[in-house]
Amino acid sequence: MALVSDRSTIPASASDMDLLRKYEPVVCYTKGEQFYPTDVEHYVSESSLWEHHLDGHDELLVKQGELTLQKLTEFHQAEFGSVRYLRFIENLSLAETAKVLADQGLLRQKLGNSFHTGIGRLARGGILPRLVDGLFSLSFLLRGKVSAATAAAAELDYNAIFEEDPKYTYYGHVSRQNGWTIVQYWFFYSFNSWRSGFHGVNDHESDWEMITIYLFEQDGQLIPEWAAFASHDFKGDDLRRRWDDDEELQKENESHPIVFAGAGSHSSYFRRGEYQAVVSMPLPDWFLGLIRTWNKLWTDTLGQPAIDPFHIPFVDFARGDGLCIGPDTLHEWSPVLVDESTPWVSRYWGLWGLFARDPISGENAPAGPMYNRDGSPRGTWYDPLGFAGLDKITPPPQALQMLEANCDKLSARQEELKKLIPQKAYDLQELGTRLNGMEGDPHLAKLYLALEKEINVLSAEVRNLRRESLENTAILQSLLQRMEGMKSGIKDNPRAHIHHITQPDDPTQVLRFEHAAETWAAVSLSILLFAIAALIFFTPKYAWTGLAITLILFVVAESFLRGAFVQTVGRLTLILAMVATVILFIHFWKWIILAALLTMGVLLMVNRLRELTG
């Protein structure tokens, strides 16, 4: 195919390692990133192995300094529901905590690798999401979390390991399914510092990230067709980009996809930028139902944009202005090939870091490439095609063949229908004639009804066949058109499969008073809490009214800074009008119903009289 001739190919007989090296990615990080892909061996040797039992106690299986990759996979009996986990950073005393925090500061100073937030996430959401964000932050008092000292100690330990053996490792996994050759690059990080380092959602010990390249075989060569980057817990069609989509999939030397890693989260993005990662609060169904009903009234009836304050905006900084690792950069990869026969991949199903006992799992460490946190097999490993929605896509060389087979099948059915429809239509007419003949003969009533029933069934059948024929014609036309296109080398839209494309925030879209808005965003919630406290203390009688008025004033001030004064005033007035409507209805429901009935009566009467008088 002419279209793929300019792509960087590799012989189908190449070894898995050659395949890995041929398409290994370039990963670009944000300035200030603290952790880079490392090897599991060093990490494990610095960790201890634990078992969390159902009764709540934690048992030390192998202590720090004695653990190896081999010991990690040794059999340890445990009850159902227990959690096995590694611990990279041991519990720290108060003195150790102070020391690691001080050392972390010194290390960052020494490396000169500092992160500047810019216009942060707080100013990117309104006051209601910020209020919920405050509750989210407070939820860490109840949920288990990884401490700031643990993050600092992990940073120090990672740097110590790196100084000892400076290398950047990825774990490659090559598999073959449905005509595709699938090359996965797994990256292991000692720590995910998104929350503590970059104001993100969570922190956890260890992090596994992955990107996949899908190749097909043609004329003895493997040709790359798709690349999929894992991003948080998303999956499906939206994750993959076609190799020839240069705008969305940037490449180094036509062979190495460029990945922009989120700061701290290490989530992978196709384009550099700052991404809004929205976290939904776990709310009960009845409450979500209420929000849906409100939004229906708010959007459908009142024509306003939907409101969902229970989505907290977090920013994933994938600026790509920091260190880059990969071909043609200053830092090379150390590849390691893994598969199901690699013991630590298949036989260690536990967590690769601290089990923080977080019920919503955000702060618990992830499991390895082959497993989920609950020990079930990880879809990205055993179903890499399904992970990126490719399980339904045929590799290009077979696509034309499959399309032709589809057309043949449909054409055959059309031929069949061409004969079947007139035959059935004739039968129907015959039965109809018989039915007409039976009319006016009371002694044939029973037979008449039975025949009528038979006619109705046949009539429905003919109708369905005609519809099928028409639909088939349309489908066939579409398939033939596509076949023509494929034969003449025209490829379809490379983004046709994407339902929701992840876009970075527009850097040109700044807030009206950028710094004032940012400062206001940072302090407004606290000021609001102080105002509520003052209201309760000084005017307890008017506390609720005072709270409502204070909130309205805050929202108006916010809208002014965000350049949304007109919309906000409109929306606030509408909400007040709705409250007033409810009050009016409670007090005057009889009169309102009466007025509505009278109005409808008058309108109907006028309408009918107009009809009568022509």
Next chain:
Amino acid sequence: MAKRKKSDKKKRPIAVSVIALAIVVLFLIRLIQVFTALIGENVFTGGIAGPLFTGWRLTGMGTTLLSSASYLILSVAGIVTLIGFLHLRRWSWVLLMAWTGISLLISLVDYFYSHANYIVMASNVIIAFALNITDVQRMFGIRRDHGSSL
């Protein structure tokens, strides 16, 4: 047959006329509220007799004067807005919406803490919903095209 010349003027929707009528009603009610309170305190016959504050707190006279002044400002603002509104000015829509919001807030506070004026409340509700109508918003340049607001 000679074609009727199309008027260059924008055709005013019925809702605009309804809103204008409601503003006039509200203006009159607010004006009555201004004078009733002042008459109740004998301001017209006896002038401002007595202090407005005792320490940091408002006296009865102080409260009456403050609420009368607020109502007077609202009434006057209403009339100014009405003039702009009848000329289909964008600023008048914004001002009227803000004015209606403040008026509704006062009505609701009155409802929860003293005596509600249901006529004022109902008039404000009608104005708020009428101002939110898509055609009205388009007419005032608040909404440029279907479904998107400025």
